[in-house]
Amino acid sequence: MKPTPQFDIDLDKHYNATVVIACTECGHETRHNLKTLQPSGALQCQCGADISMDDSAVAQAFRRVGEIKQSYGLQ
Numbered sequence: 201m202k203p204t205p206q207f208d209i210d211l212d213k214h215y216n217a218t219v220v221i222a223c224t225e226c227g228h229e230t231r232h233n234l235k236t237l238q239p240s241g242a243l244q245c246q247c248g249a250d251i252s253m254d255d256s257a258v259a260q261a262f263r264r265v266g267e268i269k270q271s272y273g274l275q
């Protein structure tokens with residue numbers, strides 16, 4: 201199994217969620233809008249490494265966005 205990349209969630213002031221995926225090869229961070237993120241869709245780092253997020257990683261990202269919004273008192 202390939203390693204699942206580490207990722208962080210960024211919310212802008214309009215609460216649009218951005219996933220920041222850290223490359224397991226070079227550590228470069230790739231930003232991707234969570235709304236347009238395709239589960240199992242291919243994502244590549246600038247170094248060519250595969251940084252795709254699988255279904256469970258995407259689900260985890262959505263869950264984390266929910267938690268962040270909750271902590272802001274939005275839900």
Ligand SMILES: [Zn+2]
Pocket residue numbers: 223224225226227228245246247248249
């Ligand atoms: Zn890379």
